[in-house]
Amino acid sequence: MGIIIQISQFLLGLSLLIILHELGHFIPAKLFGTRVEKFYLFFDVKFSLFKKKIGETVYGIGWLPLGGYVKISGMIDESMDTEAMKEEPKSWEFRSKPAWQRLIIMLGGVIVNFVLAYVIYFFLSFIYGDKNIDATSIQDGYLVENPLLTDLGFKTGDNITKVGDYDVNYVSDIKGNFIGAKTIEFTRDGVKKEIAMPVDFLGQFSDSKRRDLFEMRYPFMIAEVPDSSINKSVNLKQYDVLTKIGQNKIKYYDQAVSILENYKGQTIDVEFLREDVVLNETIKVSNEGKIEAVPYGRVGSDYMQKLGYYNMTTKEYSFGESFSGGYNKFTGQVGKYFGQLKEIGNPETGAYKGVGGFYAILNVFPNTWSWPVFWSITAFLSIMLGVLNLLPIPALDGGHVMFLLYEMISGRKPSDKFMEYAQTVGFFILIGLVLFANGNDIFKAIFK
Structure with a gap:
């Protein structure tokens, strides 16, 4: 039953993000009088699970859940419909529209991703507030079983007080600020200590069989x-x-x-x-x-508080306060994700070993249903999708934006032939990244 709940959350979250992202392209395209030939959830390689033409657009569901797309007339995209580009431009085609309209159409999906994440964080703040474990109430430190940590000198009972440049006020601060941290400060038997983290710790952690870092100690229940x-x-x-x-x-x-x-x-x-x-x-x-x-x-946090193991703090937000509460969550997660990309882009950290594909995303969702957890994960995935689509890789939104900005600044539009070549190169880069990420999942499943 647990795996069914996990898969259900994965498909629901992924479908929601894909549909809204593509709507971000679809709506401005229609507003600017641009024809949209297809609107698809998932990819329809060879055949579709469902399709229906309404007006000039075919709406459908593909069988390959690796994303989705809108096919906009007069645009060189992943469909590589170069034959249509040989004809004279039509007024309702993408290529006939002013550069600023094309830019808005291409940025629409990313904008929707960021707005969606903020809206989710707003409502999470308003409905649920912030519930955290007060780190100062932890009496006997954390559970340390990961050999990577024990080899560095950490022991069960160490009380983590600072991760990198961030003070630990709540238990969530440990995991939330761990990526990129150069040092960890803690107290042991009342004595303050500090351990320097290896540059390649994230790579070592990805290679290990353990998925935990510092965990909460819990009773024998x-x-x-x-x-x-x-x-x-x-x-x-x-x-x-x-x-x-x-x-x-x-x-x-x-x-x-x-x-x-x-x-x-x-x-x-x-x-x-x-x-x-x-x-x-x-x-x-x-x-x-x-x-x-x-x-x-593991024992539930509410029960742990009842037994006196630590204190939970709950911060409630009014409707007005939720705007700033949601904003702080949103900007915090965006900053952390950019920090992750920075570590992944540095070969010395070995963080690229932790890059995962769809199986890794599936495992982010728990095997029990919790709406606050589901929406929190969906919001973060929306940020991740938005940031990744901004990467200046042809075939991604960021690649199209890069060429549009070049056109707007220089006054010269890249030729259709150049765009075809760029799209082909970008497509192979994208396929390579997808294969690498999902290959990591397969490698870990078989050998780890």
């Missing part, structure tokens, strides 16, 4: 005691939280795992919390150091 467990007859129930093993008080799952290693094959008294009531039981420990009870891999 029982999810299930299976019938095959050596403790199936013990009074352990779902949501019980282990608080003591033998004479050892425990607060976190990682502590329990370490302590149980000392009691392999033994019987031991434990203490656990059940709905604010402290109970005691005697349990068996397997020869592998397990009690054979399935724990929750």
Whole structure:
């Protein structure tokens, strides 16, 4: 069921972004009297899943979910319809329109992407506010299991206070500012420390099998005691939280795992919390150091706050305040994405190894449905789509904009033959990037 929810969110978010992006081209084209021959969600290579002609435009759904397109008459685009370009320009063709109108048509999709992201962040601020984990309320630091971090000298229990140039006020600040950070500051047993991050850390992280960095520590909360467990007859129930093993008080799952290693094959008294009531039981420990009870891999933030592990802060916005709240989220995410592109463009960082395709985007969505999470991811993907389309690569909107700006500044329009060659080169560059990104996904799935 989880994978179905994940795929559903992926397809819904992708379809929404594609349709609105193409509408950004479609609407100004129609306003300027330019004929649009096709409007497609996904690509219709050889055949379409659905198509219907309304007026002069064929609307359809292709079978290949790699994007979408509008085919504008008199424009050299991915369709490479060069035969039509040999005829005399018609008044309703793209090439017959003034340069400023063509520029607006080409920028329309990107503008819609950015406006959409801002609108989503506006409503997220107004409806849900900002809910964060107060970093100053973290008492015993973070969970560090990634060998890349332990090799650098980090340990479980380190309390991260600064990532690069950014102070950590909320737990989300750690992951949000990690890309490009040269140093990490933290406290260990009350002593302030700093570790310099390797230039190629992002490349190393992409090569590793671990997907986590600094994670929240969580209690040993029982999810299930299976019938095959050596403790199936013990009074352990779902949501019980282990608080003591033998004479050892425990607060976190990682502590329990370490302590149980000392009691392999033994019987031991434990203490656990059940709905604010402290109970005691005697349990068996397997020869592998397990009690054979399935724990929750992660415990929900609301429950963690209830147990006193940290404090959640919620900032609510009025309708008027949501304009600035949405703007701050929007500009923050745009800045972070440009930072990611900067790291990817620097071969020394190895960040290009983390570039992913459609499978990577699919995995960004959770396997449970949450509207705030769905819209947050969709907003970021909208920014990503907008920025990538602005890249000055022929076949992308940014390539067309680049040539239009050249025309407007120099007064000379590039020839149709030049545009054909440029579009062909851009197409192969684009295919190369798509193959590289999705090839990374395949490589990781097979070898990692």
